[in-house]
Amino acid sequence: MNTLFVVIIGAVVIWAAYNLYARRIDKNIIQANASKATPAKMYMDGVDFMPASRNVLYGYHFKSIAAAGPIVGPITAANLWGWLPSLAWLLIGVSFIGWVSDYSAIMLSVRNDGNSLSATAHKLIAPRTRTIMFVFIFFYLLLVAGAFVGILAAILSARPDVPFGILMLAVAGLLASQMLYKWKMSLPLVTLIVVGIAIVAMVLGPAGRVYEGAVLKEEGPVGKAVQGINTAINGISGGQALYQVTDPTFADPRIPPPGADGKRASTPIYNAESNLVSTMPSYLFWVLFLFVFSYLGANLPIWRFAQPVNYIGFWVSLITIVISGFGMIVAPLTGITDASGAPIGAFALDAVKAQPWVPQGGVAWQPLWPMLFVTIACGSISGWHALFGSVGTARQLEYETDGLPVGGGAMFTENVLALLALTAVSIAGAGGGGGRFAAGVGKLMNAATFGALPEVFGTALGFGAFVVIVLTVVQLVFRVMRVTLTEWVGDTFAAVRNMHVSSIISMILTLALVLTGTWVYLWQLFGAANQLMAALSLLVVTVWLKSEKRNAAYALWPTVFMYITTLAATAVTARNLYETIAIKAGMGGISVIGAWAMIVVSALLLVAALFIGYDGWKAYRRYASGAKPTTAPAATGK
Numbered sequence: 001m002n003t004l005f006v007v008i009i010g011a012v013v014i015w016a017a018y019n020l021y022a023r024r025i026d027k028n029i030i031q032a033n034a035s036k037a038t039p040a041k042m043y044m045d046g047v048d049f050m051p052a053s054r055n056v057l058y059g060y061h062f063k064s065i066a067a068a069g070p071i072v073g074p075i076t077a078a079n080l081w082g083w084l085p086s087l088a089w090l091l092i093g094v095s096f097i098g099w100v101s102d103y104s105a106i107m108l109s110v111r112n113d114g115n116s117l118s119a120t121a122h123k124l125i126a127p128r129t130r131t132i133m134f135v136f137i138f139f140y141l142l143l144v145a146g147a148f149v150g151i152l153a154a155i156l157s158a159r160p161d162v163p164f165g166i167l168m169l170a171v172a173g174l175l176a177s178q179m180l181y182k183w184k185m186s187l188p189l190v191t192l193i194v195v196g197i198a199i200v201a202m203v204l205g206p207a208g209r210v211y212e213g214a215v216l217k218e219e220g221p222v223g224k225a226v227q228g229i230n231t232a233i234n235g236i237s238g239g240q241a242l243y244q245v246t247d248p249t250f251a252d253p254r255i256p257p258p259g260a261d262g263k264r265a266s267t268p269i270y271n272a273e274s275n276l277v278s279t280m281p282s283y284l285f286w287v288l289f290l291f292v293f294s295y296l297g298a299n300l301p302i303w304r305f306a307q308p309v310n311y312i313g314f315w316v317s318l319i320t321i322v323i324s325g326f327g328m329i330v331a332p333l334t335g336i337t338d339a340s341g342a343p344i345g346a347f348a349l350d351a352v353k354a355q356p357w358v359p360q361g362g363v364a365w366q367p368l369w370p371m372l373f374v375t376i377a378c379g380s381i382s383g384w385h386a387l388f389g390s391v392g393t394a395r396q397l398e399y400e401t402d403g404l405p406v407g408g409g410a411m412f413t414e415n416v417l418a419l420l421a422l423t424a425v426s427i428a429g430a431g432g433g434g435g436r437f438a439a440g441v442g443k444l445m446n447a448a449t450f451g452a453l454p455e456v457f458g459t460a461l462g463f464g465a466f467v468v469i470v471l472t473v474v475q476l477v478f479r480v481m482r483v484t485l486t487e488w489v490g491d492t493f494a495a496v497r498n499m500h501v502s503s504i505i506s507m508i509l510t511l512a513l514v515l516t517g518t519w520v521y522l523w524q525l526f527g528a529a530n531q532l533m534a535a536l537s538l539l540v541v542t543v544w545l546k547s548e549k550r551n552a553a554y555a556l557w558p559t560v561f562m563y564i565t566t567l568a569a570t571a572v573t574a575r576n577l578y579e580t581i582a583i584k585a586g587m588g589g590i591s592v593i594g595a596w597a598m599i600v601v602s603a604l605l606l607v608a609a610l611f612i613g614y615d616g617w618k619a620y621r622r623y624a625s626g627a628k629p630t631t632a633p634a635a636t637g638k
Contacts (some may be wrong), residue, residue, distance in 0.1 A: 001347040003085070003423050003444070004113035010419045014412050017095035022103070022408050029545070030107050030401040037293065039114030042398050044478030049114060049395045054402035055246045060307075062410035063314035065102075065385045068148050068434075068474035070377025073527065075246060075425040075436050077375045080366055082352040083426045089372055090422065091381025094415040097558040101534045102554055103407035104541040105386035109394035109401065111542075116391045117537055118487075121612075123544050124629050125619040127611055133536070134488040136608040137387065137536060139601055140533050141481040143382060143526040145506070146513035147472045149290050150522060153251045154513070157465055160219055160226035161205035163286070163573035165464045166471060168201030170293055179301055195315045198468070202316075207458030208341055229422075236361040236437035243590045246331050252277055279515070287514060288329065290474065291507045297475025299465075299504050300483055306475050313472030317417070320441065320465040324420055331427075336447045339455055346444045362584060364576045370569040373562075374527035379418025379463040381562065384531020385411060390537070404580035423550070425463075427461075434470075438462030469520040481506045516594025525598055526576075528570040532609050535562035539616040541614070546623040563613060574602035589612050 043049040052060070058286050077086040105117065112120050118137065122130035156163050172194040177194070181183040208220025217631030219227055241300020245252075254269050254277050266272040269280070297306040330336070338344050359365040378384070389407055397403060442459030482502035490497040496505070513522065538559040547550035581587055581595035625628075 001331040001342075001346075001351065001426075001542050002345040003427065004332040004345065005417055006087070007187045007325065007328050009087075009577060010416065013091045013095060014415065015083060018408060018412060019093065022099055023403060025100075026103070026365060027405045028626070029551055029554065030104075030403075032107070032231070032403055034399045034401045035054055036400050038110055038397050039394065040398060043114060043395075044337050051250035051398040054398065054406050057393060057396055057398075057402065058406045058409055059314050060310065060396075061389065061406055062413050063310045063317060063472060064381065064388055064390070064392065064476055065378070065410060066317060066414045066417055066469060067384075068151055068470040069382060069384070069527075070532070071421040071434070071469065072151060072523065073376040074418050074422040076423050076523065077372055077405070078349055078422055079436075080353065080375065081355060081368055081372055082350045083422060084351040085317065085372055086376060086422055087366060087419075089376055090379050090415060090418050093373075093376075094412060097534075097538075097562065098149050098381040098385075098415065098557055099408040099411045101381050101383075101541075102385045102389055102411040102540055105395045105537050106407040107400070107403050108541050110397055110400060112608060117387065117540055120366065120544065121540050122392075122548060124540065125612075126615045129615045131488075132608050134484060136486060136536070136612070137269075137533070138481065138484045139604060140383065140529040141477055141484060141505070142509055142513060143529050143601070145474065145481065145510040147523045147526040148470055148477065149287060149510060150514045151253055151434065152290055152467055152470055152474070153286040155229065155288070155463060156255055157280065157283045159460075159463050160230065161209070161460050162203045162463050162467055163226050163289070164222045164440055165198065165202035166467055169198050169309060169312060169468060169471070170296070170305075172197040172201075172312055173305055176308035176312065177304045190242060191205060191311075191315065192560045194312055198312050198320075200460055202464035202468075202622045206332035206457060209243050209456070209460070211456050227282075230280075230285075232278050233285045241280055242284070243499075245278040246277065246587070247592050248276050257294040257429060257435065257439075259488045265426070267485050284515070289513070290471070293471065294475045294478045295503055296477040297439050299499050302479075306479065309475065311473045313468050316465055316468045320462070321417060321420060323448050324424075324441050324444040326414075326450035327446070328420075328423055331444065331448070334447070336448070336451060338443050338446070344427060347426040349426045359575070359579075362579055365572060366576075366582050367572070370565040371524065371572060373565050374531050374569040374573075375524055377523075377527035377530045377633050378594055379415050379421075381531060381534045381558075382414075383530045383535075383537060384415075384477075386534055388476065391480070399465055404413065431605070434463060434466040437466050442467065478503060478506055490568050513597070516590050516597060522598065524573045525570070525602060526600075527606055528566050528573055529542065530564040531562055532570065534608065535559055535566055536612055536616075537615035538562065539613065542621045543616055543623065546620050547627075547629050552634040554637070563609075567609060570602050570606055574599045577602075 040049050044051065058298065074086050074090065108120060109115060113126070118130045118133040121133055124551060135450045142536040168611045176190055176194040179190045180187065202627040205222050206220060207222065209216060209223065210218035255262050256270060258264050258268055269278050297309065336344050342348070355366045357367050393406060397406065421437050425436040427443055428436050428439035439462070440453045441462030445453050445458035482499055486497055486500045486505060496502050538555050542552045542555045542559050545555060577595040578598050581591055583600065
């Protein structure tokens with residue numbers, strides 16, 4: 001198996017799914033009509049409702065949905081079950097479920113005056129469904145924030161070459177907004193300047209590093225400065241860990257990949273004998289750094305920070321995908337080898353890895369079904385896409401006919417990023433998180449430049465690109481999170497209506513989850529909640545189609561599959577938390593607290609989803625018998 005095969009099969013499947021299936025649904029069932037006025041035109045206010053070119057909106061939607069999910073999910077899944085099941089689910093999932101969720105959620109909102117999913121559920125299903133969805137969405141977003149912040153903080157604390165690029169990304173974002181909206185400079189010139197600043201900063205991070213073969217011996221000037229900051233902060237605790245956590249699946253990004261002998265080496269953070277990962281004060285510092293970055297994105301006017309930062313992130317993502325994609329084509333054709341002499345284009349990871357189908361006491365249970373389908377949290381299907389698309393992208397759609405290229409097109413593009421991540425880990429070998437993505441990208445960039453860019457330098461750039469890709473979405477997660485919290489409890493607790501109060505509450509809860517959670521379970525619980533969010537959005541779409549007397553089958557069957565699968569996966573994840581952490585002897589107190597907290601969240605999500613599913617089924621049957629929807633609540637969700 002080699003990288004060129006992934007390029008070919010991915011291109012063929014994506015082309016066929018979009019042109020032979022998605023276009024047919026758009027034409028025959030949704031019946032998108034360019035002459036119909038969209039909410040962006042009807043309610044144009046220059047803030048939320050604003051018509052945008054579909055080319056601009058495509059880039060905006062893609063960068064707003066593509067974060068850690070399409071990268072970490074396929075990498076974690078490939079380590080657990082092999083590259084073949086992961087590849088199959090990525091291609092089958094995006095073809096029949098992923099684009100359906102993204103595109104349909106956008107069109108649902110467009111056809112319902114730009115209302116959010118919760119507001120539309122109030123109208124189509126039942127008033128209590130809106131309230132329950134607020135509860136579900138907030139805790140779902142809490143898991144998203146916890147999973148993403150946790151993995152980013154681990155990388156920033158372990159890679160001194162990365163933080164400078166992130167700091168300059170924030171500076172470039174503020175500069176871009178000033179040049180575009182205040183100084184009225186041209187977009188191409190602004191793009192050249194700010195994207196250039198971000199990339200140069202990413203290059204300066206690893207510049208000057210000293211390697212002995214593939215082993216890092218000394219950091220460069222920027223890395224040394226960051227190391228000095230980490231050392232000073234860790235001195236607060238005398239260089240001792242605040243506490244330790246364990247990861248039975250070895251997917252935590254702080255755990256090094258196994259060597260040629262299959263064994264993992266101990267590091268200052270990881271003890272290979274005990275499998276314990278140390279949480280240092282510097283880790284907490286980088287969590288707070290991420291909160292400051294996200295606070296700006298969540299509370300400043302969207303044009304001032306979040307939008308320009310995401311725009312820069314789009315170009316960083318695109319450049320990474322294009323260069324690495326070229327490397328996927330070139331590597332097998334040229335036979336170029338890496339530093340160890342192995343062909344870069346050849347897969348080093350097993351095609352299939354067996355996991356026990358029967359649970360064992362005290363051991364994490366990872367059956368292929370349902371866990372594969374939530375571990376790959378994006379790339380195939382994602383609830384975040386539907387949630388964001390319905391409250392953001394749908395309100396900027398200029399023509400109904402733009403819905404498919406924007407929503408469906410961006411989802412298929414994210415699938416390309418997921419295929420790149422899967423390829424990266426497959427050629428780099430076993431290992432978790434951003435580390436394997438960066439290592440694989442480093443190899444592919446080396447191949448794409450015909451050896452001109454050293455592999456170790458490409459790997460460092462891969463780390464920077466990974467963090468940029470993820471961080472640009474995290475700020476939007478907190479933005480949606482504080483809006484959801486305000487709409488949910490703002491009438492009861494007036495203080496929460498203040499955006500700063502709701503943002504700080506959201507970040508405090510996220511901090512608690514990050515510090516007490518075992519990363520891989522937090523990730524899989526986020527994945528289950530994410531896919532369950534997608535199932536619930538598809539449920540609302542299905543009910544809407546039935547109320548409109550349209551054929552709902554293309555959304556109904558994905559709804560059924562994802563609903564059953566994600567309920568089962570949430571239960572399995574809760575079981576794993578209970579067996580391997582909550583009641584296991586010798587576990588640290590904070591890990592046990594975190595495990596029980598996530599078990600409670602799991603139960604909460606299950607109960608909420610069961611209520612929504614029951615109400616949705618009743619509404620579906622009601623419309624099947626000829627009933628009509630109720631009137632939408634005034635100004636809800638706008």
